[in-house]
Amino acid sequence: MTQPEPDWRQRKKAATHDRIRASALRLFTEQGYDTTTVEQIAAAAGVSHMTFFRYFPTKEDVALSDTYDPLLATLLARTPAAWPLARRIRAALLEGLEEVYGTDRAALLAQNKLIVSTPVLRERLWADQMATQQLILQALGPEPSFPTRVTVAACLAAASTAVVAWVENDGQPELPDLISQAFEALTRAAS
Amino acid sequence: MTQPEPDWRQRKKAATHDRIRASALRLFTEQGYDTTTVEQIAAAAGVSHMTFFRYFPTKEDVALSDTYDPLLATLLARTPAAWPLARRIRAALLEGLEEVYGTDRAALLAQNKLIVSTPVLRERLWADQMATQQLILQALGPEPSFPTRVTVAACLAAASTAVVAWVENDGQPELPDLISQAFEALTRAAS
DNA sequence: ATCATTATGTTAGCGACTAACATGTTAGCT
DNA sequence: AGCTAACATGTTAGTCGCTAACATAATGAT
Structure with missing residues (x-):
């Protein structure tokens, strides 16, 4: 029963998606890709590292999206x-x-x-x-x-x-x- | 002073190099690349996992050499x-x-x-x-x-x-x- | 016999990534 | 309002690739 799916949920998901992505790109350019850890990205986006991986399959994907x-x-x-x-x-x-x-x-x-x-x-x-x-x-x-x-x-x-x-x-x-x-x-x- | 470098040393190195490579390729074809661990390869070749990395920079390199x-x-x-x-x-x-x-x-x-x-x-x-x-x-x-x-x-x-x-x-x-x-x-x- | 070199092992640790389970938050129904 | 199912997120612990630091044993030169 996945009926109406009120889109504010999707908006929220899209929001954190973008927040993670933005934090990642900023950190990448600031301190380099390799030296930036997923934990740092997650922390900067205000989520846990597991949430990061729920939005992006790998660390590479967030830079290549x-x-x-x-x-x-x-x-x-x-x-x-x-x-x-x-x-x-x-x-x-x-x-x-x-x-x-x-x-x-x-x-x-x-x-x-x-x-x-x-x-x-x-x-x-x-x-x-x-x-x-x-x-x-x-x-x-x-x-x-x-x-x-x-x-x-x-x-x-x-x-x-x-x-x-x-x-x-x-x-x-x-x-x-x-x-x-x-x-x-x-x-x-x-x- | 690294003069004569008796080549039996190099032969031994080449031997273990080949032994690691052979063990790796066998295991890869037997059980797949991803499910084969470096530890298994090293064990099959009779060395430690550190020795593996001294001969091949990464796990991928042994398959691509x-x-x-x-x-x-x-x-x-x-x-x-x-x-x-x-x-x-x-x-x-x-x-x-x-x-x-x-x-x-x-x-x-x-x-x-x-x-x-x-x-x-x-x-x-x-x-x-x-x-x-x-x-x-x-x-x-x-x-x-x-x-x-x-x-x-x-x-x-x-x-x-x-x-x-x-x-x-x-x-x-x-x-x-x-x-x-x-x-x-x-x-x-x-x- | 001594000493430096070299190959190897041991241990501990980091970081990407996964699985299992717990918690909270929301939506739909009564 | 209250119950329940679905869902997003967090926590924890673990695996695996890979590196660094230090230890040890074998070999070669003096």
Whole structure:
């Protein structure tokens, strides 16, 4: 009997979720990821360490949380199916970026800087990239062919390279431009 | 004064190194990676858990140990510099494979099957791939351009996709063939 | 025989993470 | 209002990967 579920409960959950997340990110940037303990995060958010793990499966997840992936799948499906796959992915990536880049550019840069400069998180980033790849392949239909898989993997590798270059140069060339350059490099790599 | 270093010492070290590694791989395949504890591995190898960590920095490393990377760098350097980068990497990868594929194909398949089927190890695999990428870039000279980085990343992504497909299909299409197909797919992705 | 080096073991501890159980707080029903 | 079931949170104790500090035994050089 889980009927009406008054949403103030969910609001409260969302509130502590955000409080934990905010405390974590602040502590991470203040004193580094590795030296920050889950207990500290929990204490800063006013909860116990068990509550932390009820909201985030691992310590890494709180630093990597993003909502970009599901958006990407829908954008890709909306792209003309007649285009070559690489172009479709490129278009979806750039379109998705536009929706956040204007408002959240600073946060995006800060978060990715933290990730790239923390070995453990960098590892997880590649792992998440593989999850994104699975998601894209499913959005393209069942039983993807081997060449399709290779193409998707290459496109995501290009995009990741762009992101890494972006944070390494402190956001100097803007990310959309870098992604475009990356895809152009991809098409020329074939020659 | 560490002069002669009688090599029987090194032989003994190599022996225990191999004993630990063998015990670990056996236990991993018998009862799974996650459920196998470092203490069990150490006990099976007749050492203490501290000795284990003196030989392998982490539990993951014992499952991922390979000597392919340095070989790859020299092979790449030996390849004609006039070729397009993707072709050079492809040639180096295939040439490196030839040297082990005949004798160690079974072990290679088993090890990669373990890795691909274990989430934690899969993560580390991508991380190691980034290390390989760094190594290739250094072998190509200092200060690689952005397009070069993209190309290398895409080539390694293609190769990884080939390896994953190889173990998923239980070694059915042979790995060198899959790698060739992957690179052909790469060149066509550009169109 | 002595002494420095090296490999190994022992112990204690930290931190991420889990399981078991307890407590309080809220929602729905009578 | 009062009872009960559901749920969020806390407490406690434990496992496991991993590290540091110190102890011990075997080996090699003098």
